[in-house]
Amino acid sequence: MFRRFGDRLSFTRKLGFRLGALLSVAILPLALISLIQNFNLVRSAEQSVEIALLGRTTSAAAGERALLHSALGSADALGPGVLDLMDQPALCSELMRNFIQRSATYVSASFVRKDGYSTCSSAPNGQTIDMRESTAYQQFLAEPGTLVTALESGPISKRPVVVVMQPLYRDRELLGYIALALTYELLRSTHDLTLGTQGARIVTFNHRGQVLSQDGDDQNMNADILPQNTELVNLLSSSDTTFRARDNNGNIRVFTVVPVVPGLVYALGSWSPKTVGAGLFQLSRFGAVAVPIALWLVSLAVAYFAVFRMVLRHITVLRGQMRRFAIGNRSEPPPVLNHAPAEIADVSQTFHNMARILIRDEEAMEEAVNEKTVLLKEVHHRVKNNLQLIASIINMQGRMIDDPDAKAVLRSVQDRVAALATIYRNLYQAEHLDAVEAGRLIDDIINQMANASINSSGDLKIETEIQPLVLLPDQAIPLSLLTTEAVTNAIKYAGIPKDADRAWVRVRLVTTEPGRALLEISNSVGDQVLDSESTGLGSQLIEAFSTQLEGEAVIETDDDSFTLKLEFAIDSGVLGGTSDPRSVVLTSAAREGARH
Secondary structure, eight states: OHHHHHHHTTTGGGGHHHHHHHHHHHGGGGGGHHHHHHHHHHHHHHHHHHHHHHHHHHHHHHHHHHHHHHHHHHHHHHHHHHHTTTOOOOOHHHHHHHHHHSSOSEEEEEEEEESEEEEEEEEEGGEEOOOTOOHHHHHHHOOOEEEEESSSSSSTTSOOOOEEEEEEETTTTTEEEEEEEEEEHHHHHHHHHHHHTEEEEEEEETTTSSSESSSOOOTTHHHSSSTTTOOOOGGSSSOOOOOOOBBBSEEEEEEEEEEEEEEEEEEEEEEHHHHHHHHGOOOOOOHHHHHHHHHHHHHHHHHHHIIIIIIIIHHHHHHHHHHHTTTTTTOOOOOOOOOOOHHHHHHOOOOOOOOHHHHHHHHHHHHHHHHHHHHHHHHHHHHHHHHHHHHHHHHHHHOOOOOHHHHHHHHHHHHHHHHHHHHHHHHHHSSTTTTTHHHHHHHHHHHHHHHHHHHHSSEEEEEEEEEOOOEEEEHHHHHHHHHEEEHHHHHHHOOOOTTTTSEEEEEEEEEETTTTTEEEEEEESSSSOOOOOSHHHHHHHHHHHHHTTTOOEEEEEESSEEOOOOOOOOSSSTTTTTOOTTOOOOOOOTTOOOOO
16 A cells, blocks of 8 residues: 555656755745835834934034034144244234134133143233143043043133144144133034924033033933943944934933044934834834744755755865865876766866866976976086186186286186086076075185185185075076175285284175075275275176175275175065975865865
């Protein structure tokens, strides 16, 4: 009986039925769209109300914004006049009084020095005012900068004021600040009074959380309309903000925060939900959360099952083949995915063909590169042998000449040729032909010259400090030739200094910072006089090689030594070919942060 029942249900194993069933499950969540639309409408209405509240709050604080911006601009405009008249308190005070008389907005103006005294103010008779006990001065001293703050009693007007303070600098020196005072009543009068009749309140505060003004007459009203257990400074934001919270009386209210003067002054609007009509939108949130979750879970399960079975598992295999091929597993082409859908199987076949061609071409290229490397090393080897032969011929010619000056000239030529031979010897012995170990190269050159010098004179001591340094040949060759010329001159002119038994020569090649190197060659000075402005061939060559290295040779002399310094930038080209193109790290774009 069960077998018959199973035979009747065999159609369920067909692809058409399964696709139909999957599509039916996928379409089922569409029945919930009508419910979701209701919640979307509620949310859209709430957003419209929030935008309207932000606009009403901004409109209510528009007058105060204009006053504060005007005060900041006026303080900036007074700055140059105060700087010019700072040393003339009477004239400076007259400037402040004239400014207050011409303006019906401000009740006082003053310049307060860093020490807390003001000798330049709109006070009668230009009297000196001690601001050290003022909370405004103390706040500015704690955090110098532009500040808007409220005072219960202004130092000059003796009435509640809001003070706008602008720092005054001369060059980069802070001299004090310019303070303009506006009456509390003036700021409060700029608020839109119709807000109060609609059950709303507006409070402005500075970036330190200090209340500046409010639109009601009751000074204790703020405690009832502010968010519960929330400091005003925690509401600061560079953009408009709307949120719901309980006030200090425990009632739910809607709050809006907008910047009046960004970074300095903000306005807080406190609204009753009944006033703004938000009570109409207080529906249950359970359905608004449960329906999207259900829709997401069903859609995810259906889509994942269908896509995984038909596409994802085959793509995962193909992706693994590509990664293994990219990191160097190229012993054989990856197998073709024969059981995948036709489109994916076609991609797999294409990748298989491409991998097979790349493996063949890479093998041919490696053979060609190895052959060219051998040939290039052979060229360097033969150039080195030819240069050594030339140096030997010059040496033989020098032995046949009796003239000391001619011998010296031939000896200098021989040293230069030997230095070039040393360079080419290092090139063909190097593992990578596009880089030279300059430290070892210079060390070899100095040893050659030192052996020749010590054999001719035992009163010379050569000290070296050579750090490992890899350079391109375009830099290593001029650096080596420059070192040859400089060391030749150092050995030639090295003298026995006072209180010493022998002459010395020191050579340093160090890295001063990333990307820069320093070559320093110094020798001791005896009784002979050195001509640092010599125009001989050696000096000309040193200057030419310094130009090639894009550096400048600097000569320093004192009583005991003669020093040549050359600092140059290390070429940032690829050195040594140390990076293996197969040594790569692949990151999956499908899974952010995944590493392979």
